Amino acid sequence: xxxxxxxxxxxxxxxxxxxxxxxxxxxxxxxxxxxxxxxxxxxxxxxxxxxxxxxxxxxxxxxxxxxxxxxxxxxxxxxxxxxxxxxxxxxxxxxxxxxxxxxxxxxxxxxx
Amino acid sequence: xxxxxxxxxxxxxxxxxxxxxxxxxxxxxxxxxxxxxxxxxxxxxxxxxxxxxxxxxxxxxxxxxxxxxxxxxxxxxxxxxxxxxxxxxxxxxxxxxxxxxxxxxxxxxxxxxxxx
Numbered sequence: 001x002x003x004x005x006x007x008x009x010x011x012x013x014x015x016x017x018x019x020x021x022x023x024x025x026x027x028x029x030x031x032x033x034x035x036x037x038x039x040x041x042x043x044x045x046x047x048x049x050x051x052x053x054x055x056x057x058x059x060x061x062x063x064x065x066x067x068x069x070x071x072x073x074x075x076x077x078x079x080x081x082x083x084x085x086x087x088x089x090x091x092x093x094x095x096x097x098x099x100x101x102x103x104x105x106x107x108x109x110x111x112x
Numbered sequence: 113x114x115x116x117x118x119x120x121x122x123x124x125x126x127x128x129x130x131x132x133x134x135x136x137x138x139x140x141x142x143x144x145x146x147x148x149x150x151x152x153x154x155x156x157x158x159x160x161x162x163x164x165x166x167x168x169x170x171x172x173x174x175x176x177x178x179x180x181x182x183x184x185x186x187x188x189x190x191x192x193x194x195x196x197x198x199x200x201x202x203x204x205x206x207x208x209x210x211x212x213x214x215x216x217x218x219x220x221x222x223x224x225x226x227x228x
Contacts, residue, residue: 049216
């Protein structure tokens with residue numbers, strides 16, 4: 001069964017600090033890996049999409065990495081801001097690319 | 113563009129009642145989806161529609177029906193609501209990412225449904 005596991009489950013950091021969120025997956029066949037940000041009470045919003053051949057992708061202060069050999073990904077947030085407080089969800093797509101397996105998310109809280 | 117819109121935002125039903133969740137997108141996307149999100153679980157696909165006139169079951173279709181009314185609209189119907197259907201429901205639509213084989217999904221704001 002396809003699975004996506006994320007760690008940590010939750011994280012609290014001070015504003016301005018960096019953090020890294022982890023994602024391990026067992027999804028086959030692999031098509032691409034995405035990171036979404038979900039604010040409380042909102043729908044998920046895409047941050048990055050990486051295919052098999054991409055090792056890293058950035059979107060502003062967000063940098064995602066992918067190691068397709070070990071089936072691991074990370075999302076690094078630089079110089080965190082209060083607005084980064086949200087759930088970050090790792091999603092792996094398989095088959096034709098439209099079938100998604102969602103992780104349960106890492107709940108990030110950025111405090112003053 | 114409004115993107116993906118959903119109505120209602122909140123709903124409380126009694127067990128056995130029926131209701132339809134509405135979803136519309138103004139991005140001219142072919143594919144649309146219905147997911148549910150429960151605490152401690154990832155989003156799970158209920159039904160999807162690859163194009164107007166077609167619908168397919170996802171991971172958790174039992175207790176639901178869908179209608180792809182036209183290219184813009186994709187509705188989800190609960191014929192006889194059960195407490196196990198208490199959840200947050202998200203509609204999404206997708207398009208191919210430029211210069212990539214990947215499809216990007218755009219989500220609506222969700223409908224929070226409680227069944228008592």
